[in-house]
Amino acid sequence: MSENAPIGTPQESVSAETHRDLQHKYDSTRRRLATLVEDNRKLRADLETASRNNRRMVDILNLTREEIADLKDSIADNAQPPFSFATVLGVHTAREHNPDLELPAVARPSADILYSGRKMRTHISPMLKAETVTAGSEVLLDEGLSIIGVLGTNPTGETGRVKELLDAERLLIVGRSDDEHVVKRAAELHDLRIRVGDAVLVDYRSGYATQMLDVSDVQDVMLEEIPDATFDDIGGLGEQIEQIRDSVELPFLYPQLYQEHHLEAPKGILLYGPPGTGKTLIAKAVAQSLTGRADGVDHSYFLNIKGPELLNKYVGETERHIRTIFSRAREMASDGYPVVIFFDEMESLFRTRGSGTSSDVETTIVPQLLAEIDGVESLQNVIVIGASNREDMIDPAILRPGRLDVKIRVDRPNAAGAKEILKIYLDTQVPIHPDEIVEHGRAQAAIDHMIDQAVEALYSRGEQNQFVEVTYQDGTTNVLYFADFVSGATISNIVDRTKRLAIKDYLEAHAHDVHSAKGVKSSHLLRAIHEEQAQQLDLPDTAAPQQWLRLAGHRGAQAVALRVLQKGQG
Numbered sequence: 001m002s003e004n005a006p007i008g009t010p011q012e013s014v015s016a017e018t019h020r021d022l023q024h025k026y027d028s029t030r031r032r033l034a035t036l037v038e039d040n041r042k043l044r045a046d047l048e049t050a051s052r053n054n055r056r057m058v059d060i061l062n063l064t065r066e067e068i069a070d071l072k073d074s075i076a077d078n079a080q081p082p083f084s085f086a087t088v089l090g091v092h093t094a095r096e097h098n099p100d101l102e103l104p105a106v107a108r109p110s111a112d113i114l115y116s117g118r119k120m121r122t123h124i125s126p127m128l129k130a131e132t133v134t135a136g137s138e139v140l141l142d143e144g145l146s147i148i149g150v151l152g153t154n155p156t157g158e159t160g161r162v163k164e165l166l167d168a169e170r171l172l173i174v175g176r177s178d179d180e181h182v183v184k185r186a187a188e189l190h191d192l193r194i195r196v197g198d199a200v201l202v203d204y205r206s207g208y209a210t211q212m213l214d215v216s217d218v219q220d221v222m223l224e225e226i227p228d229a230t231f232d233d234i235g236g237l238g239e240q241i242e243q244i245r246d247s248v249e250l251p252f253l254y255p256q257l258y259q260e261h262h263l264e265a266p267k268g269i270l271l272y273g274p275p276g277t278g279k280t281l282i283a284k285a286v287a288q289s290l291t292g293r294a295d296g297v298d299h300s301y302f303l304n305i306k307g308p309e310l311l312n313k314y315v316g317e318t319e320r321h322i323r324t325i326f327s328r329a330r331e332m333a334s335d336g337y338p339v340v341i342f343f344d345e346m347e348s349l350f351r352t353r354g355s356g357t358s359s360d361v362e363t364t365i366v367p368q369l370l371a372e373i374d375g376v377e378s379l380q381n382v383i384v385i386g387a388s389n390r391e392d393m394i395d396p397a398i399l400r401p402g403r404l405d406v407k408i409r410v411d412r413p414n415a416a417g418a419k420e421i422l423k424i425y426l427d428t429q430v431p432i433h434p435d436e437i438v439e440h441g442r443a444q445a446a447i448d449h450m451i452d453q454a455v456e457a458l459y460s461r462g463e464q465n466q467f468v469e470v471t472y473q474d475g476t477t478n479v480l481y482f483a484d485f486v487s488g489a490t491i492s493n494i495v496d497r498t499k500r501l502a503i504k505d506y507l508e509a510h511a512h513d514v515h516s517a518k519g520v521k522s523s524h525l526l527r528a529i530h531e532e533q534a535q536q537l538d539l540p541d542t543a544a545p546q547q548w549l550r551l552a553g554h555r556g557a558q559a560v561a562l563r564v565l566q567k568g569q570g
Contacts, residue, residue, distance in 0.1 A: 083148070084141040086113040087206040091133050092121075111147060113139065114206050122146055136186025136208035153186055153201075153210040160202040160209070162194055171209055173202055178316070186210040195331060197324035227284035227302050234278055234285060235424045236417020236488065240408050241282070244269065247406045248286050248383055252338060267373055268384035268404035270346075272391035274553025276489030277410045279387040283342045286385065290338040301332045301339045310349060319368040326372040326379075333381035346386035347393040366395045373403050389551060412487050412553065415459045421488050422451045425495040426520070433502070433519035450522045454494070457529045459483040465533075468540050470549065471561035478556075479565070482533050485552060490532065497528035540564055 089112040097107030105123075109130040112121050124130050124147045132150050133139065140149035160173035163180065171194065173181045185194075186208045194200070194212070201211040231241050251258050251265030258265065271279040287302035303325060310321055329339045343349065350366050373384060386404055388394060398404055413421060428443050436446035465481045472478070501524040509516035541548035545562035 081143040084115065084145070085151075086115040086122075086139055086141055086147075087154075087203060087208075088113055088133055088135050088137050088139055089119065089206055089208075090135055091130065093130060111139075113141075113147075115141065115145065117205075120145070134187035135184070136188070136203070136206065136210050153188060154203065155201075155211070157201050157203050157210070159199055159213060162196055162198045162200060164196065165194065171200070173200065173209065175202070175204070181207075183207050183209045196327040227288050229281055229284040230288050231282075231285045233424065234281055234488075235420035235422075236413035237278055237282070237410060240271075240410055241285075243406075243408050244271075244282060244286060245289070249289060252290055266383070266406045267379055267402065268386065269406040269408065270391065270394075270399060270404040271385065271387045271408055271410050273389065273410035274412055274487060275389045275551070276487035277412055277553075278488045279410050280342075280344055281488075282410065283340065283344075283385045283387060286383070287338070287340040290340075300337055301329075303329060303339065303341045305341065305343050316364075318365055322365070322368045322372060326382075329382045330379070333379075337381065339382045341382065341384045343384070343386045346388040347390045350386075350395050350398050351393050352395045366398065370397060370403065389553065392550075412485070413491075415455050415483075418458060418486060418491055419451055419455050421491045422454060422495065423447075425492060426451060430499070431502070431519040433521045434517045436519070436521055450520070450525050453522055454525050454529060457526055458486055458491075466565040467533075467536070469563045469565055470545065470559050471563075472556070473558040473560050476557075480554070482536070484554070485536065494525070494528045494532050497531060498525045501527055537564055 092110045092112070094109045095107050097104050106121075109124045110121050111124055111133050112119065115122075122141065122145050124133055125142075128147065128150070133147060134150075137153050138151040139147045140151065142148045158175065160175045160181065160183075162171050163174045164172040166172055166182065169184055171183055171185065173183050175181055181202070181204060183202055183204075184207060189200075189209060189212065192212055199213040200209040201213055202209050231245075234241060247266050247269060271282060273279065284302060287300045290300045305325060311318055325341065329341055333339045350369060353363050353366055373379065384404065386394075386398075391399075391407075399407065426447050428447065430447075432443045432446050436450070437443050440446040440449050461481055461483065465483065466479055467482045467485065468480050470478045470480060498520055502518070502520045505524070506516065506518040510518075540562055542562045542564070545559040548562065549556075549559055
């Protein structure tokens with residue numbers, strides 16, 4: 001073909017056709033490439049989905065494997081036989097065996113146990129420490145009856161009361177129906193102080209006391225304490241304090257002189273008199289005074305018996321409480337410490353037998369007390385002190401010489417005694433109003449003046465202090481004044497009322513003037529006396545005049561009528 005062939009020749013047609021073929025192939029290739037890219041994207045997505053499914057499948061397989069392992073363990077545990085419970089009676093450590101008497105297995109660590117009512121000796125698992133197995137504790141046994149677990153003591157069971165300490169290991173226990181058992185102390189009780197009357201948890205099958213119990217019984221009626229009251233806290237009773245010191249302190253201060261003269265210390269003291277005169281305070285001061293007075297005595301005990309709570313509706317319980325009280329007192333006194341047993345409101349317990357004024361319970365309670373005081377067991381270093389405001393109701397056998405042989409009447413304070421009591425409650429430590437100090441020069445002089453005013457107001461025999469008029473069986477009459485009914489408790493109440501009035505006046509004045517002064521004034525004390533006297537006007541029992549006068553500590557002819565003199569309010 002000529003080089004100079006014109007356009008549109010067959011050669012040009014071939015080139016165009018080739019171009020179209022190439023273009024078609026290119027387009028086809030691009031479409032296939034796009035399809036491949038899309039397929040690749042789908043494959044990647046499918047791969048990621050498969051990977052996620054695979055990871056999820058792995059997690060499910062792992063969880064399934066764990067569940068299978070747990071199920072396998074559960075099946076293995078369920079196939080195990082149940083553990084048995086037993087109580088340890090004694091523990092035996094490893095030792096050399098005696099070939100003539102026993103096999104080597106007997107000398108290995110072992111324990112005597114109570115299992116299903118049978119006593120047997122079993123081995124302690126070598127995986128346990130033998131010292132963790134203690135007598136009285138509960139243990140677990142495997143199918144071979146070897147000890148594989150220690151549970152400690154059983155927290156439930158029957159209770160018992162300690163009647164006697166036989167030795168360091170054994171106790172005499174009183175259980176139900178007053179039956180007695182000899183038991184051993186569990187390991188937990190070896191270092192605890194157990195006393196007669198204490199409540200313990202007892203496993204009667206194994207014969208062990210396993211736990212001390214804080215059960216309210218004797219502790220409810222007996223307060224064991226060291227009182228902080230001293231004779232210096234008591235005013236107006238100098239003569240009575242001297243009597244009780246001669247009766248109580250001298251035997252402890254000079255025991256050799258008493259022995260040389262074949263003289264025994266008094267077993268008991270009766271403090272009697274009107275209520276509120278300091279009988280209980282004297283008894284507490286006795287226990288405190290014995291501390292440190294005798295050689296080697298640096299401690300004393302004060303057993304405060306709450307009389308009415310000692311009574312029990314069950315036959316024999318009150319007597320048991322009395323035995324326990326004296327047994328505990330002897331236990332404390334055996335160490336050389338003085339012990340004071342204080343029966344407050346003594347007439348509530350030990351009334352005259354056959355008087356008909358109460359139930360017949362005193363017919364056994366009174367002999368029980370007499371047996372404890374006069375019994376075979378000595379009451380060395382033990383002093384019995386009774387307090388009563390109705391000594392005429394106490395059984396005469398208790399008050400005879402050799403029992404409560406020292407009788408001290410604690411009477412109402414006179415004017416001088418009231419002044420002593422006021423000086424105890426009103427001293428320079430109590431805030432005194434500045435006006436009183438300015439008027440009298442110093443605080444002590446102001447206090448002395450207030451006390452003199454108070455005593456004059458309390459003990460004056462003027463018409464304004466008349467209280468009651470008593471008519472006797474013979475027709476005679478007698479007027480009693482407020483001074484005839486003043487007690488130490490009354491004076492204490494007056495002083496407390498005085499202080500409250502002083503505080504109230506200060507708060508009212510301080511609300512209007514922040515610079516107001518505080519302190520007790522004479523007017524506060526006189527006002528308190530007036531209010532105390534006004535309150536006492538409601539106390540006389542006009543329906544039973546003789547009984548009310550007897551309780552108030554007034555003796556005399558038979559009273560048949562009582563009239564409150566309202567003039568006492570003015």
